[in-house]
Amino acid sequence: MSDPKKETMDQGRRRFLGAGAAAAATIAPGVTLMQVASAKPDDQPVSDKNRWGLLIDTTKCASGCDACVQACNEEFNLQPQHGPRTDPHWIRKVEVRDTATGRTFSLPMMCQHCENPPCADVCPTGASFRRDDGIVLVDRHICIGCRYCMMACPYKARSFVHEEIPEEDKNVNAPRGKGCVEACTLCVHRVDKGRQPACVEACNGDGHKAMIFGDLKDPGSEISRELKKYPSTQIRADLRLNPGVFYKGI
Amino acid sequence: MKKVRYTSIDGRGGFYALLGVLGLFILAGLGAAYYMEHNGHWVTGMDNQTVWGLPHVFAVFLIVAASGALNVASIGTVFGKAPYKPLARLSAVLAVALLVGGLVVLLLDLGRPDRLIVAMTYYNFKSIFAWNIILYTGFMGFVAIYLWTMMDRTVRKYYKLAGFTAFIWRLILTTGTGSIFGFLVGRQGYDAAIMAPMFVVMSFSFGLAIFLLVLMAAYDWTGRPLGEALLMRLKNLLGVFVAGALYFVIVFHLTNLYATEHHDWEKFILMGESVHTKVFWLGQVLLGSLVPLGILYSKAGRSRAWIAVASALVILGGFATMWVTIIGGQSFPLVLFPGMEVVSSGYFDDVAYHTYSPSFPELVLGLGGVAVALIAVVVAVKVLNLLPSSLADADVDPHHKG
Numbered sequence: 001m002s003d004p005k006k007e008t009m010d011q012g013r014r015r016f017l018g019a020g021a022a023a024a025a026t027i028a029p030g031v032t033l034m035q036v037a038s039a040k041p042d043d044q045p046v047s048d049k050n051r052w053g054l055l056i057d058t059t060k061c062a063s064g065c066d067a068c069v070q071a072c073n074e075e076f077n078l079q080p081q082h083g084p085r086t087d088p089h090w091i092r093k094v095e096v097r098d099t100a101t102g103r104t105f106s107l108p109m110m111c112q113h114c115e116n117p118p119c120a121d122v123c124p125t126g127a128s129f130r131r132d133d134g135i136v137l138v139d140r141h142i143c144i145g146c147r148y149c150m151m152a153c154p155y156k157a158r159s160f161v162h163e164e165i166p167e168e169d170k171n172v173n174a175p176r177g178k179g180c181v182e183a184c185t186l187c188v189h190r191v192d193k194g195r196q197p198a199c200v201e202a203c204n205g206d207g208h209k210a211m212i213f214g215d216l217k218d219p220g221s222e223i224s225r226e227l228k229k230y231p232s233t234q235i236r237a238d239l240r241l242n243p244g245v246f247y248k249g250i
Numbered sequence: 251m252k253k254v255r256y257t258s259i260d261g262r263g264g265f266y267a268l269l270g271v272l273g274l275f276i277l278a279g280l281g282a283a284y285y286m287e288h289n290g291h292w293v294t295g296m297d298n299q300t301v302w303g304l305p306h307v308f309a310v311f312l313i314v315a316a317s318g319a320l321n322v323a324s325i326g327t328v329f330g331k332a333p334y335k336p337l338a339r340l341s342a343v344l345a346v347a348l349l350v351g352g353l354v355v356l357l358l359d360l361g362r363p364d365r366l367i368v369a370m371t372y373y374n375f376k377s378i379f380a381w382n383i384i385l386y387t388g389f390m391g392f393v394a395i396y397l398w399t400m401m402d403r404t405v406r407k408y409y410k411l412a413g414f415t416a417f418i419w420r421l422i423l424t425t426g427t428g429s430i431f432g433f434l435v436g437r438q439g440y441d442a443a444i445m446a447p448m449f450v451v452m453s454f455s456f457g458l459a460i461f462l463l464v465l466m467a468a469y470d471w472t473g474r475p476l477g478e479a480l481l482m483r484l485k486n487l488l489g490v491f492v493a494g495a496l497y498f499v500i501v502f503h504l505t506n507l508y509a510t511e512h513h514d515w516e517k518f519i520l521m522g523e524s525v526h527t528k529v530f531w532l533g534q535v536l537l538g539s540l541v542p543l544g545i546l547y548s549k550a551g552r553s554r555a556w557i558a559v560a561s562a563l564v565i566l567g568g569f570a571t572m573w574v575t576i577i578g579g580q581s582f583p584l585v586l587f588p589g590m591e592v593v594s595s596g597y598f599d600d601v602a603y604h605t606y607s608p609s610f611p612e613l614v615l616g617l618g619g620v621a622v623a624l625i626a627v628v629v630a631v632k633v634l635n636l637l638p639s640s641l642a643d644a645d646v647d648p649h650h651k652g
């Protein structure tokens with residue numbers, strides 16, 4: 001996509017910052033160095049020392065497979081109610097064809113956890129916000145349901161809860177409620193416990209291994225190493241929102 | 251010029267009948283809002299692709315028209331045009347009434363209207379929406395003060411200042427309303443700086459059209475004289491505004507055509523097969539602009555009935571404009587992969603455009619908002635001395651040669 005220069009600069013800067021922090025850590029003797037684990041241990045506070053992200057390899061993502069979508073629906077108990085137009089969609093599969101070459105590829109789309117999220121910029125109450133570690137969330141207790149964030153999101157990543165969620169369908173992993181807007185939380189409830197998002201786990205479990213989750217600010221993490229080695233891009237990188245979700249093979 | 255005498259209307263049977271009809275519309279609107287909130291928004295035509303529907307068409311129209319309705323007063327106060335001064339009180343009241351009507355619709359369409367307090371207490375100052383809440387509240391306050399300086403001799407010395415403040419504020423307000431759309435970077439139809447000034451000019455035209463209708467109705471129904479020359483002035487002004495708005499629409503689309511990335515969007519609106527293309531050409535351009543211009547600048551423009559028709563058409567065109575902007579803008583799918591084609595999608599990324607058919611309750615809620623605005627005006631002219639007893643030309647224009 002356009003403006004690759006800007007992207008590499010941003011990535012470079014991120015790596016540089018990450019490396020700087022790591023170097024500082026090594027100066028203190030006897031201290032264990034960088035964390036190579038891909039998620040945050042539960043006892044650490046949310047901090048901007050991490051930026052959680054995803055790398056999706058479209059060459060590995062299988063057309064017709066929707067293990068990630070199913071896993072997400074299960075994790076949050078997203079039940080179909082009155083039809084696909086109003087049902088919640090936190091993640092979806094998209095099949096794309098490059099009109100110039102005829103090559104097709106498949107990929108999952110979800111909230112891209114933008115560094116400069118327009119959804120949060122426009123939200124009148126501040127219900128949409130970005131955590132220090134880069135995860136974009138909706139505080140469902142101050143969301144007034146104006147849907148301005150849905151107008152602003154370039155990825156159609158958000159769903160408005162169009163109907164009452166039956167008591168038995170309510171789910172502990174994310175508070176949900178009629179009249180509020182919701183979206184992919186990057187499985188923040190798992191990330192905060194040092195686990196991987198449900199979609200990533202499902203993709204790995206299926207043997208496709210098309211998704212890598214990890215800390216973009218940790219130069220030693222698998223995701224950072226992959227990003228450094230292979231070309232990747234962000235969807236609509238030209239909008240300069242710097243999403244935390246990267247794609248390979250677009 | 252004689253001294254203008256303002257008197258309240260002495261509402262008889264007709265007045266109460268009008269109140270009753272408007273009241274019914276308001277009740278129906280509240281019922282519709284309750285029905286939609288109670289069931290959830292799935293009972294409306296709105297969905298996750300078209301998140302703003304007919305209620306927003308009504309709400310934004312009313313809010314835009316509100317600031318325009320204040321124009322008549324501003325021309326009198328800020329630009330010192332004497333013939334407009336007697337109209338200033340009605341103009342100010344109409345402005346506030348339309349704004350309230352629009353905001354009611356906007357509020358009742360929220361997913362959680364019960365969280366009004368949250369909306370008033372949690373502010374994200376980066377959000378243009380939050381700014382708009384401040385702009386709307388301020389508008390009501392400043393216009394109320396302005397009205398006060400018109401009606402109370404003891405504060406008369408602040409009249410100019412108040413009028414000027416209200417005028418500046420209304421310009422910022424409409425810019426703010428237009429900016430709600432101008433900031434949506436991912437949407438092809440909105441991402442244009444011209445959006446804000448275009449909204450300002452449109453507000454002149456919609457606001458004046460409503461003002462003209464209300465003025466003519468009020469004077470006709472109460473049997474008060476309304477001068478020919480004054481009416482001609484107003485209808486000529488309406489013509490200028492309508493032409494101005496049309497000019498902005500042309501520039502908007504021409505500049506879009508100039509930018510390659512907007513070509514598909516322009517094709518979609520200007521020559522697509524969706525309903526929006528028809529609403530644009532027939533509603534916004536032909537019935538909403540060209541026909542009223544034809545009426546206002548031809549012989550027909552001398553007749554009151556035709557002026558009323560032209561005003562009504564401008565209002566109709568205003569709704570068409572809001573439809574094309576709000577619904578049409580969302581109908582065009584987001585461009586996720588420029589230069590590539592989405593073959594299939596689990597979530598409607600592969601459609602040529604999103605469809606939306608408004609549900610009846612949405613329409614009823616919108617009309618309820620219009621009724622709120624009108625009932626406020628009707629009650630105001632009854633309890634306050636807003637309308638000059640006579641607007642006969644000799645009474646209002648010092649230069650009128652009768």
Ligand code: SF4
Binds near residue numbers: 113120
């Ligand atoms: S993808 Fe959409 S919802 Fe997610 S952070 Fe970006 S703008 Fe917000």
Ligand code: SF4
Binds near residue numbers: 119150
């Ligand atoms: S719908 Fe909720 S989260 Fe979205 S902009 Fe409105 S208040 Fe914020």
